[in-house]
């Protein structure tokens with residue numbers, strides 16, 4: 001395939017940035033999207049040009065680093081996959097592909113397609129720790145009965161890889177789907193109950209402090225989430241947040 005790439009280039013956080021056009025030839029349909037960018041970068045380096053900076057680590061849909069906006073969609077046109085799992089067979093010979101970084105005030109561009117997602121880490125840090133009794137009579141986690149439905153929902157929430165596609169997709173740059181997954185993975189399990197109230201309050205407050213917007217129930221986040229995190233988690237987080245604040249006022 002021969003493709004016409006239109007890629008966001010930005011030297012650093014202070015640069016205004018612009019779209020630059022790069023034709024690329026002989027792209028195999030079996031390549032992943034990131035392999036296609038690797039080939040482009042090799043060509044740029046050979047010509048003495050600056051390669052395009054983009055984030056990646058695992059390249060198997062686990063780490064959540066490969067956050068790209070491709071033709072106006074977080075992680076591109078496929079469903080339930082990250083950018084590293086997207087294959088070039090999803091495109092046609094002669095296509096023009098726009099490649100941009102995830103955009104949100106709380107996720108500033110560092111360089112080209114790389115954004116700073118440390119605000120998301122700080123929300124997780126605000127959630128604190130989970131208490132475990134280590135005084136000599138520690139209970140075996142497998143010996144604590146957990147309803148199957150709760151175990152399944154907690155597991156589903158825990159599959160969030162922190163990629164930020166939900167934030168980049170949301171018209172309000174809301175982090176509610178991400179934060180609600182991180183709240184739910186603990187709040188549905190007995191081990192998460194000890195600090196549950198403080199956890200949800202601290203995480204939601206941190207989310208607001210970091211400059212993420214609020215949820216207006218559009219649902220675009222759920223559609224673009226590569227891990228199928230459900231909006232149900234947002235309802236759960238809202239209930240937990242209200243209950244935590246109500247009980248602390250009594």
Ligand code: SF4
Nearest residue numbers: 160161163164166225
């Ligand atoms: S909720 Fe989905 S889209 Fe949002 S950070 Fe987690 S995995 Fe990514």
Ligand code: FES
Nearest residue numbers: 059063064066084
């Ligand atoms: S590189 Fe790790 S999820 Fe894509």
